[in-house]
Amino acid sequence: MPRPYSLGKRETPKAETRARIVAAAVRLYLDRGLAGASTLAVAREADVAPGTVRNHFPNRDDLSAAVLDQVLVELSPPSPDIFDGLTSVADRVRRLATELAAFYERSEPWWRAYQREPELISAWTSGVDRYYRDTETLMRAALGPLGTDETAAAVVAAVIGPPTYFGLRARGLSAADAVEVTVALTVPWLEARLPRRARGRST
Numbered sequence: 001m002p003r004p005y006s007l008g009k010r011e012t013p014k015a016e017t018r019a020r021i022v023a024a025a026v027r028l029y030l031d032r033g034l035a036g037a038s039t040l041a042v043a044r045e046a047d048v049a050p051g052t053v054r055n056h057f058p059n060r061d062d063l064s065a066a067v068l069d070q071v072l073v074e075l076s077p078p079s080p081d082i083f084d085g086l087t088s089v090a091d092r093v094r095r096l097a098t099e100l101a102a103f104y105e106r107s108e109p110w111w112r113a114y115q116r117e118p119e120l121i122s123a124w125t126s127g128v129d130r131y132y133r134d135t136e137t138l139m140r141a142a143l144g145p146l147g148t149d150e151t152a153a154a155v156v157a158a159v160i161g162p163p164t165y166f167g168l169r170a171r172g173l174s175a176a177d178a179v180e181v182t183v184a185l186t187v188p189w190l191e192a193r194l195p196r197r198a199r200g201r202s203t
Contacts, residue, residue: 018056021046025067026074030113034064034120064123072127075107077134080141089144089194090187096142097160097179097186100135104165105175111162145194152193159186 024045028037042063043050057063078099086092104111114120114128121128139156140147147153158164160182168178 017046017048017052021048021053021056022063022066022070025063026070029067029120030109033113033117034123035117037063061123064120065127068124068127071110072131075103075110077103077131078138080138083141089142089146089190092142092144093156093160093187093190094179094183096139096156097182100138100160101165101175101179104162108166143190146190149193152190155189156186 021042025037025042028041028045032041039050039053039060043053046053053063057066078096082095082099083092086095114124136153136157139160140153143149143152143156164182165178168181169175173181
């Protein structure tokens with residue numbers, strides 16, 4: 001008598017194997033970089049055969065993209081719903097600076113890995129471009145009525161972005177103090193600009 005066939009039961013182990021391979025690659029990328037994450041190294045780390053890695057990820061770019069997707073899931077970049085219930089530009093920019101600072105702290109080891117590896121920069125170009133687009137959307141959402149003001153968007157990106165934040169941290173400021181400085185630099189400037197652009201509207 002034929003054995004009952006269950007697609008669900010076959011798909012579950014396959015998904016679990018793929019997840020194990022990606023998790024192994026994430027660890028290797030962070031510890032050894034892209035050069036240290038060969039198919040053989042990933043297979044050993046994941047405790048699978050090299051052919052299993054190639055079956056799930058026929059080329060290196062496929063695995064690199066999956067690693068970046070997993071890294072972003074684990075780092076959890078902020079999304080526009082962080083502004084729910086906030087109406088003033090000042091409150092929204094403060095929330096933006098606070099949430100981005102927490103994200104920068106979580107992602108700092110990955111930024112170091114990314115910056116030291118030209119091959120990784122090349123492999124992750126499209127994903128990183130997507131991240132920057134999402135961050136730009138988030139910053140414009142924080143600006144409310146100033147969201148279409150290119151100068152306002154440029155100021156927020158420059159002052160609240162990673163270079164300024166990590167520059168302040170490198171000078172000895174705590175994460176909370178770095179946030180306070182960036183908010184103190186941006187909010188008064190934005191509020192002075194707001195009446196000209198939105199005639200007193202704060203949302």
